[in-house]
Amino acid sequence: MTSDGTVGKALDVLDQVAAYGRPVRFSEMLAASPFPKPTLYRFLQTLTNQRMLAYDPDRQTYSPGVRLVRLAHAAWEQSTLAPIARPHIDALSAAVGETVHLAQLDHAQVLYIDKRNANKPVQMFSQAGKVGPAYCTGVGKVMLAFCDPAVIDAVIEQQSFHRFTAATLTTPAALRTELSDIRSNGYGFDREEHEPGIICIAMPILSDGGRVLGALSVTSTTSRTNLAGLESYVPILQDTASKIARDAQSWSFPDHDAKEQTGR
Amino acid sequence: MTSDGTVGKALDVLDQVAAYGRPVRFSEMLAASPFPKPTLYRFLQTLTNQRMLAYDPDRQTYSPGVRLVRLAHAAWEQSTLAPIARPHIDALSAAVGETVHLAQLDHAQVLYIDKRNANKPVQMFSQAGKVGPAYCTGVGKVMLAFCDPAVIDAVIEQQSFHRFTAATLTTPAALRTELSDIRSNGYGFDREEHEPGIICIAMPILSDGGRVLGALSVTSTTSRTNLAGLESYVPILQDTASKIARDAQSWSFPDHDAKEQTGR
DNA sequence: AAACCTAGTTTCATATAATGAAACCACGGT
DNA sequence: ACCGTGGTTTCATTATATGAAACTAGGTTT
Numbered sequence: 001m002t003s004d005g006t007v008g009k010a011l012d013v014l015d016q017v018a019a020y021g022r023p024v025r026f027s028e029m030l031a032a033s034p035f036p037k038p039t040l041y042r043f044l045q046t047l048t049n050q051r052m053l054a055y056d057p058d059r060q061t062y063s064p065g066v067r068l069v070r071l072a073h074a075a076w077e078q079s080t081l082a083p084i085a086r087p088h089i090d091a092l093s094a095a096v097g098e099t100v101h102l103a104q105l106d107h108a109q110v111l112y113i114d115k116r117n118a119n120k121p122v123q124m125f126s127q128a129g130k131v132g133p134a135y136c137t138g139v140g141k142v143m144l145a146f147c148d149p150a151v152i153d154a155v156i157e158q159q160s161f162h163r164f165t166a167a168t169l170t171t172p173a174a175l176r177t178e179l180s181d182i183r184s185n186g187y188g189f190d191r192e193e194h195e196p197g198i199i200c201i202a203m204p205i206l207s208d209g210g211r212v213l214g215a216l217s218v219t220s221t222t223s224r225t226n227l228a229g230l231e232s233y234v235p236i237l238q239d240t241a242s243k244i245a246r247d248a249q250s251w252s253f254p255d256h257d258a259k260e261q262t263g264r
Numbered sequence: 265m266t267s268d269g270t271v272g273k274a275l276d277v278l279d280q281v282a283a284y285g286r287p288v289r290f291s292e293m294l295a296a297s298p299f300p301k302p303t304l305y306r307f308l309q310t311l312t313n314q315r316m317l318a319y320d321p322d323r324q325t326y327s328p329g330v331r332l333v334r335l336a337h338a339a340w341e342q343s344t345l346a347p348i349a350r351p352h353i354d355a356l357s358a359a360v361g362e363t364v365h366l367a368q369l370d371h372a373q374v375l376y377i378d379k380r381n382a383n384k385p386v387q388m389f390s391q392a393g394k395v396g397p398a399y400c401t402g403v404g405k406v407m408l409a410f411c412d413p414a415v416i417d418a419v420i421e422q423q424s425f426h427r428f429t430a431a432t433l434t435t436p437a438a439l440r441t442e443l444s445d446i447r448s449n450g451y452g453f454d455r456e457e458h459e460p461g462i463i464c465i466a467m468p469i470l471s472d473g474g475r476v477l478g479a480l481s482v483t484s485t486t487s488r489t490n491l492a493g494l495e496s497y498v499p500i501l502q503d504t505a506s507k508i509a510r511d512a513q514s515w516s517f518p519d520h521d522a523k524e525q526t527g528r
Numbered sequence: 529a530a531a532c533c534t535a536g537t538t539t540c541a542t543a544t545a546a547t548g549a550a551a552c553c554a555c556g557g558t
Numbered sequence: 559a560c561c562g563t564g565g566t567t568t569c570a571t572t573a574t575a576t577g578a579a580a581c582t583a584g585g586t587t588t
Contacts, residue, residue, distance in 0.1 A: 004310050004313055004314075005270070005310055006269070006270045006271060007270060007271055007274040007307075007310050007311070007314070008310065008313070008314055010271040011314050011316065014335065015335070018334075018335050018338035018339075019338075021338065021341075021342070022342065023342065043271075046268050046269055046271050046272065047271070049268055049272070050268070050271070050272055050275050051370070051371065052275065054343045063338075063339070063342040063343045064335060064336075064338045064339035064342055064343055065339060065343060066339060066343055066344060066368065066370045066375060067370070067371070068332065068335045068336045068338075068339040069336045069339050069340055069344065069375060069377070069392075069393050070282075070370065070375060070393060070395055071278065071279070071282050071328060071332045071336065072328075072332040072333045072335065072336030072337075072339075072393055073336075073391065073392070073393025073394055073395075074281075074282035074283075074285065074327075074328045074332075075282075075327070075328035075329060075330060075332040075333050075336075076333055076393065077285075078285070078286065078287065078327040078328055079318045079327045079328055079329060079330055080330060080333065104330065106315075106330045106331070106334065107315065107331075111330060111333060111334060113333070128333070128337070129333045129334055129336055129337025129338075129340070130337055131334055131337075
């Protein structure tokens with residue numbers, strides 16, 4: 001499944017660099033790479049020439065390159081809910097005065113697409129582009145809950161179920177009952193499952209056909225409110241989600257987790 | 265120079281998709297592509313499998329994929345000035361109350377890395393990740409002015425010199441004298457050269473060695489102020505730029521436009 | 529200072545993967 | 559039923575990626 005052709009391998013290398021989250025040396029990568037020395041070396045050269053990577057000659061380190069930022073802008077504007085949702089998120093943010101997140105599901109992980117801080121608007125890549133675990137975030141669980149059973153199985157398979165807090169759901173079984181609850185409610189919570197003191201209410205964004213387009217959430221702290229307090233946002237969240245879904249409808253959305261086109 | 269190997273070609277295809285700025289059909293791309301039909305077809309398949317592209321089966325269109333957003337987040341955090349500059353930009357924004365831009369030079373174009381909106385937001389062309397022309401933006405001219413002569417020549421070579429407004433500099437000669445002025449002043453302006461009514465003052469961010477790290481600018485409109493008014497921001501801009509440069513120093517920055525590593 | 533690492537770079541015969549002309553589908557129109 | 563356009567697949571040919579081994583530059587130990 002993974003790695004089709006030379007291009008796939010090169011992109012794996014790119015992912016590997018990105019995964020470090022810091023400039024990384026050749027030897028370091030080599031140790032963790034399935035590729036032999038010269039192969040890895042050439043991939044890094046090629047990617048650097050293409051400015052997908054940036055090379056620091058002093059420290060001899062590689063990091064993700066600026067060309068990605070440019071490409072991502074196009075991706076963000078065309079292939080995510082963000083541009084459609086923007087006005088609705090703005091309105092929601094103004095109404096609730098709390099941190100608002102917009103997320104989509106990408107490859108078994110939650111990808112944050114946009115964000116409004118309570119106080120000041122934050123730029124797109126400062127938070128947007130960040131990924132989080134699907135099993136212990138409000139948006140993650142809510143999106144998962146409304147996916148096809150087959151997708152749910154596949155995604156659960158890939159979760160690490162790392163315990164972040166005392167409340168983290170750490171077993172597939174616990175997660176499945178939670179998903180079931182979410183399906184009957186129509187929305188879900190994060191009960192300090194990812195960070196202590198941080199709670200949120202999350203609402204799925206569903207197309208007419210019931211397909212999951214994304215999710216949005218309002219986040220707060222236990223010091224400011226509680227789950228019941230967050231629940232008062234349900235109407236406005238539902239309203240916002242359905243407006244986004246409506247607008248997305250006309251746009252006719254690409255299927256991000258589309259099955260491979262070819263059976264090969 | 266362009267296109268080293270299969271990977272380079274695939275990335276060219278990716279760029280092509282991104283350049284359209286909208287979902288694009290296979291046949292449309294084929295018409296504009298140097299590749300023969302099956303080759304282009306396979307590149308699109310590979311990129312789609314890798315989620316660098318998103319394919320809409322209904323409309324049979326391709327757009328940039330979400331994987332890019334994730335990768336770009338890493339790039340933004342590691343290979344741009346943005347994380348280092350953030351606190352300083354925040355302070356600057358608060359002090360001047362106008363739109364503030366942070367930009368870097370990427371491949372003869374201006375890449376906007378971060379942005380703070382004015383209290384009173386004016387709808388404008390720019391956003392983080394967006395690119396603009398180097399020859400008719402404040403940040404572009406200012407960065408170019410302090411580049412090596414060889415780089416200047418190369419970049420000027422690649423400019424389109426499209427006339428956006430009456431004030432746009434449309435010849436290499438005009439641009440070169442402007443750059444010379446900027447070098448002696450230490451900063452530069454955008455005199456409605458890109459958009460009518462929009463003016464800005466731009467300050468380069470230079471390392472100790474005099475290398476161009478990026479630029480920042482304060483933008484306003486002719487209805488609110490004039491060039492002389494913007495000039496009053498020079499001290500705070502200089503201060504901000506030097507603080508960013510100082511912080512970047514310790515970080516030891518990758519060279520984005522590094523010469524190719526190998527003489528081949 | 530000679531010997532010896534270690535990390536990075538280059539070579540080159542071989543294996544592998546990309547290539548693209550042509551053939552093939554699928555479907556909407558006539 | 560026929561044609562035509564747009565998309566997909568085949569397959570012999572060719573170009574490209576591959577990786578063992580050899581090499582080089584710095585730094586470290588004897």
